[in-house]
Amino acid sequence: MSQRRVWGLFVALVLTALVLITFDFRDDEAGPTDAGREAAAAGLAPFETGIARVVSPLRRFGDGVVDLFATRSENQRLRAENEELEVRRRAYADLEREVAELRALLGFRDEVELSTVPARVIAVAPSNFEWTLTIDVGEDGGIERGMAVVAAEGLVGRVLTTTSSASRVLLVVDPNFSVAARSVATSALGLLDGGGSEPLRFAPLDPGQIVDTDDEIVTATFPGSAIPSGIPVGRIVAQDERSSRLSAAYDLLPFVDVTRLDHVLVVLAGPADDVPEFEDSDALDVPTSDGDAG
Amino acid sequence: MRTRRLAALAALVLTALLLQLSVLPVIAGGAFVPDLLLVLVVVLTLEHGARTGLWVAASGGLLLDLASVTVPLGSNMLVLVTVAYLLGLLRPHVAERADLTTAILAGVAGALAVLGQAALAALLSEQVAPGASVVAWSVLVVGAFAVLLAPIVLLVVRRVLVHPDELTAELAR
Numbered sequence: 001m002s003q004r005r006v007w008g009l010f011v012a013l014v015l016t017a018l019v020l021i022t023f024d025f026r027d028d029e030a031g032p033t034d035a036g037r038e039a040a041a042a043g044l045a046p047f048e049t050g051i052a053r054v055v056s057p058l059r060r061f062g063d064g065v066v067d068l069f070a071t072r073s074e075n076q077r078l079r080a081e082n083e084e085l086e087v088r089r090r091a092y093a094d095l096e097r098e099v100a101e102l103r104a105l106l107g108f109r110d111e112v113e114l115s116t117v118p119a120r121v122i123a124v125a126p127s128n129f130e131w132t133l134t135i136d137v138g139e140d141g142g143i144e145r146g147m148a149v150v151a152a153e154g155l156v157g158r159v160l161t162t163t164s165s166a167s168r169v170l171l172v173v174d175p176n177f178s179v180a181a182r183s184v185a186t187s188a189l190g191l192l193d194g195g196g197s198e199p200l201r202f203a204p205l206d207p208g209q210i211v212d213t214d215d216e217i218v219t220a221t222f223p224g225s226a227i228p229s230g231i232p233v234g235r236i237v238a239q240d241e242r243s244s245r246l247s248a249a250y251d252l253l254p255f256v257d258v259t260r261l262d263h264v265l266v267v268l269a270g271p272a273d274d275v276p277e278f279e280d281s282d283a284l285d286v287p288t289s290d291g292d293a294g
Numbered sequence: 295m296r297t298r299r300l301a302a303l304a305a306l307v308l309t310a311l312l313l314q315l316s317v318l319p320v321i322a323g324g325a326f327v328p329d330l331l332l333v334l335v336v337v338l339t340l341e342h343g344a345r346t347g348l349w350v351a352a353s354g355g356l357l358l359d360l361a362s363v364t365v366p367l368g369s370n371m372l373v374l375v376t377v378a379y380l381l382g383l384l385r386p387h388v389a390e391r392a393d394l395t396t397a398i399l400a401g402v403a404g405a406l407a408v409l410g411q412a413a414l415a416a417l418l419s420e421q422v423a424p425g426a427s428v429v430a431w432s433v434l435v436v437g438a439f440a441v442l443l444a445p446i447v448l449l450v451v452r453r454v455l456v457h458p459d460e461l462t463a464e465l466a467r
Contacts (some may be wrong), residue, residue: 010379020368040360123315129415197428
């Protein structure tokens with residue numbers, strides 16, 4: 001008797017779950033399930049912030065112990081790197097001045113300085129096949145869906161949902177993540193996709209474009225995307241095995257270690273404006289072959 | 295008595311959820327998420343019966359789904375409810391308070407749950423399915439963590455909830 005009641009309860013719960021899955025799967029944007037998610041995020045955020053406050057010193061201590069062993073060799077490497085960078089920086093200052101002068105000469109629109117909001121990571125994805133973060137700043141801090149999230153090393157991800165005091169961020173490594181990107185060395189434009197646990201994938205729009213190993217990939221602007229141009233993403237490590245002459249693709253290692261993030265910055269920039277539609281002009285100045293000007 | 299029990303169960307589920315979201319990934323190094331809610335479901339099913347286990351699995355799974363963004367609502371619920379039902383079937387064959395067996399069953403359930411999540415992700419995700427190597431690693435890590443977490447959860451559950459046998463004895467008196 002009791003066994004049968006347990007079976008009945010099990011069947012009822014499984015059916016509920018299946019109905020929810022179907023419902024959520026079919027409903028694209030802003031349905032009742034999203035409202036439920038928002039409520040859950042808003043309810044959990046204060047607790048998560050509290051726990052993060054306690055946990056992050058512990059995490060830093062743990063990282064510190066791990067790093068202790070690598071300190072000496074890292075110190076040497078960093079000193080060498082620092083010297084090299086110092087030389088490059090001097091050249092860079094000169095270049096920067098030159099670029100500014102040339103831009104002024106050509107009447108280029110000034111690049112707007114990016115304004116950012118700092119945020120603390122308060123929770124990570126609840127399961128092993130999803131790559132997301134929760135941060136402690138939301139709509140009250142000016143965060144909107146689609147904004148880019150960055151760390152000192154480069155792109156972290158994009159804001160997926162917001163509540164008044166918390167936001168969920170889709171990480172750059174999630175298979176659902178996708179952004180327009182270009183190679184710094186050749187400025188080849190392409191599409192960048194997250195790969196989950198696999199490396200990221202950069203597919204140049206023109207498969208004939210040669211992208212070398214070690215090339216740095218940065219984001220590119222795209223109408224409707226709020227991710228600004230020029231944020232470093234990662235470095236090409238190899239050509240993808242699946243690429244052919246018609247569709248080239250390259251494996252990419254991100255600069256940001258998404259498993260060790262404590263603080264991030266959200267870039268407060270709206271989506272890039274759509275390019276206004278071109279208008280046909282009646283008064284086209286088409287040169288005619290009549291030669292009436294002569 | 296009933297309301298106190300319900301409140302204790304709710305507190306257990308919420309605590310497990312919060313720990314799973316913010317503390318455990320840090321302990322596990324950030325790349326994997328140990329499934330504390332699943333261990334709680336295993337322990338409660340074995341100690342307090344399939345009905346308790348099923349309800350905790352359903353509510354905890356639903357909360358986990360609400361806390362995720364890319365996984366369809368209901369998938370963690372489906373996995374946890376199935377685990378609770380299977381363990382409920384096993385329960386009559388497991389000795390009372392066999393803690394080692396509970397820990398091992400938690401490990402097996404953890405591995406099964408990861409496989410279930412991976413299968414659902416492969417079926418329902420519109421993008422790339424998780425690769426075989428990452429699934430294998432998750433199975434190992436989550437299973438091992440489940441074995442380690444089980445004794446702690448057992449201790450906490452015995453502290454917080456009165457065992458059903460003791461409850462009936464108390465009521466009979």
